[in-house]
């Protein structure tokens with residue numbers, strides 16, 4: 250496997266401000282010993298309980314923060330910060346309200362050495378790819394939530410990144426729009442050949458989209474298991490979610506996730522001490 254992204258023993262700690270009854274700042278272990286290879290052109294979904302470090306991991310991949318230990322490698326080289334080779338799509342659309350859909354998409358291209366006409370052409374292409382041809386001149390307030398998220402995806406795709414990092418991009422959408430955008434994402438992924446890392450809270454979404462699903466443990470997040478998803482009927486427009494194989498994967502992931510949720514609940518009586526250790530409350 251050619252690894253596009255490799256995580257080698259990655260850990261991330263945060264210094265947390267002391268609360269009123271504490272005298273020293275505490276250290277919070279968000280991620281610990283993460284080893285994971287993501288192949289070029291793979292679509293990997295990342296599932297984990299709340300607070301397990303999914304966003305922290307995506308920030309590391311995006312170069313928005315640096316690991317406290319270990320290394321994040323992109324094409325074999327350590328990442329040194331954000332780059333146009335990685336596009337990020339967040340849950341909230343993060344569009345500029347004063348710019349049209351087209352101008353939101355061209356924004357990312359303005360640092361590139363492209364003429365205005367070439368930028369507009371590229372932006373139109375990607376708006377069409379996400380199904381928004383004809384909406385170029387609309388402002389964000391004139392678009393539905395699903396359409397805004399499509400613009401955000403088009404903006405990330407427009408500078409043709411090798412890697413697309415998506416942090417619960419469909420979580421705020423209604424169920425129907427969400428399913429539609431899942432299919433659109435699969436189509437775009439096949440068209441562009443990008444490597445996609447997709448965070449979700451939804452087991453169903455993780456199975457539907459992922460070629461593999463990486464499950465994180467509760468905090469500190471580690472890789473609990475990586476499940477290969479082999480669903481032959483994916484391309485066929487069938488009701489894949491009712492397929493027995495799909496249901497079996499969903500159940501397996503439900504078990505893995507619920508073990509972790511129970512573990513976090515059982516540890517709920519513990520708290521972080523000022524020296525960073527965990528002890529009884």
Ligand SMILES: Nc1ncnc2c1ncn2[C@@H]1O[C@H](COP(=O)(O)OP(=O)(O)OP(=O)(O)O)[C@@H](O)[C@H]1O
Pocket residue numbers: 263264265277279297298299300301302303304305306450468
């Ligand atoms: N900048 C920060 N400073 C201090 N603690 C942080 C910071 N960012 C994240 N954390 C803590 O790190 C842990 C992991 O957070 P993160 O947001 O990555 O989890 P998550 O799995 O994405 O959660 P959710 O599913 O709820 O979005 C949490 O306990 C969080 O409070």
